[in-house]
Amino acid sequence: MKAAVIRFPGSNCDQDCFIALSEVLGVETHYVWHKETSLDAFDLIVLPGGFSYGDYLRCGAIARFSPVMQSVVDAAKQGKAVLGICNGFQILCEAHLLPGTLVRNQSLHFICEHRRLRVENIDTPWTCATWTGTLLNIPIAHGEGCYVADDATLLELNAHRQILLRYTDENGAATAAANPNGSAQNIAGICNRARNVFGLMPHPERACDPRLGSTDGKVIFESILATLGARKAA
């Protein structure tokens, strides 16, 4: 089992992802510079958070055309596991691997704080080690995390149970007050229909060590690693 953490110019959560995967979860993890063109050696591909290309034009708009992205698209189409966190989520949307996009927080504030996320669907490789309705305590850190999609796309996301995480209050209610950025339907994370591409604004890699205040993010990585491990054994 090998994981890749892609580094774009301006990525800044790459080390957090690397440490979460390698030290906390014990996975052989490699950094992959965005100019590389092959991801054949990897089972899990992570696009970390940050400000790739300084967020010029739109978040993720330029990173999407990095040389490595063609390999990410090819890998995603082959069914490989691709995870986009924060800026990684924005890049996956720009690359059309996930529907919709992320725009400026409605409050215009950059928000960096722990949030409650409700697990909406455990029938996916990213959430199978938890339970539907579980509340996860995971931090967000973004200025452009307001998820936007047209009505038809939102209907489709719901119909195919692609919304995996929603922002909620302490009681698990997805209220407007619990929505930190104005995202449609309190959406915090979605997957593609095939379930192998997952993007989320919160940072599970920053919630993998009790010294950081929460270990709830581990369940995302444990889920995908269990799925990939079972596939390899089969």
Add this chain to the structure above:
Amino acid sequence: MKAKVIVMPKQSVLDPQGVAVRDAMHHHGLPQVKSVRIGKFMEIEVEGADEAKLHEICRDLLSNPVIEDYRLELQ
């Protein structure tokens, strides 16, 4: 040749920057302002590129059709 590209948020997409600027204009003594929408204006110098290719780049890179409309003007 010069190409001008104007990218604007779609009407259906909330533009919080525009709302904040409108409110600031109200505070600066212009309460008549009803709305402000903020987009991008790009000036491109290009030789010998065909218009279809420029439109493709407007759609794929310079704007995101999920949230934005663009207008391309060639001079």
